[in-house]
Amino acid sequence: QLQLVESGGGLVQPGGSLRLSCEVSGFTLDYFGIGWFRQAPGKEREGVSCISSSDRSTYYADSVKGRFTISRDNFKNTVYLQINSLKPEDTAVYYCAATAFRKCELLRSTYDVWGQGTQVTVSS
Numbered sequence: 001q002l003q004l005v006e007s008g009g010g011l012v013q014p015g016g017s018l019r020l021s022c023e024v025s026g027f028t029l030d031y032f033g034i035g036w037f038r039q040a041p042g043k044e045r046e047g048v049s050c051i052s053s054s055d056r057s058t059y060y061a062d063s064v065k066g067r068f069t070i071s072r073d074n075f076k077n078t079v080y081l082q083i084n085s086l087k088p089e090d091t092a093v094y095y096c097a098a099t100a101f102r103k104c105e106l107l108r109s110t111y112d113v114w115g116q117g118t119q120v121t122v123s124s
Contacts, residue, residue: 002026002113004034004096009118012086020081020118022096029053029072033104034079035111036070038092038120045095047106049081054102061106064090086122093117 008020022034035050049060049070058070069082079096097111104110 002098004098004113004115006094006096006115006118009094009120011121011123013124014087014122016086016122017082017084018086018120020083020094020096020120022079022081022115024077024079024098027098029074029077029079031100032098033101034070034072035097035099035104035106036068036079036081037095037097037106037108037111038090039095039117040089040092043092045108047108048094050099050104050106051079052102052104057103059104059106083120086120088122091120091122093119 003025005023033052039045048064051058051070067085072079095117096115098113099111
């Protein structure tokens with residue numbers, strides 16, 4: 001059974017950092033790209049970053065470039081999202097998802113399996 005489990009969310013002050021983890025089971029990361037999405041209250045779910053299976057190329061939404069870093073550890077079957085310089089507008093539930101596309105995109109419809117999400121709240 002394919003499963004993704006996010007962790008690492010929490011309450012953090014503006015300017016702080018968090019590292020989110022996405023642990024996958026039931027499949028190997030070697031063949032799947034992983035994306036991170038977020039959804040703030042009353043807003044659409046948006047893609048923030050993804051990492052491809054084919055060449056580990058990475059992509060970032062303009063709103064997070066320079067602050068977010070995605071990485072993967074295939075031995076641990078885990079993908080990470082390092083979030084620095086957090087802003088209140090980063091507050092959202094963060095989801096990871098798996099795609100069979102060799103080159104990932106920040107397009108929600110290309111992802112097949114989703115985690116349950118982890119809450120990130122940025123507030124002083």
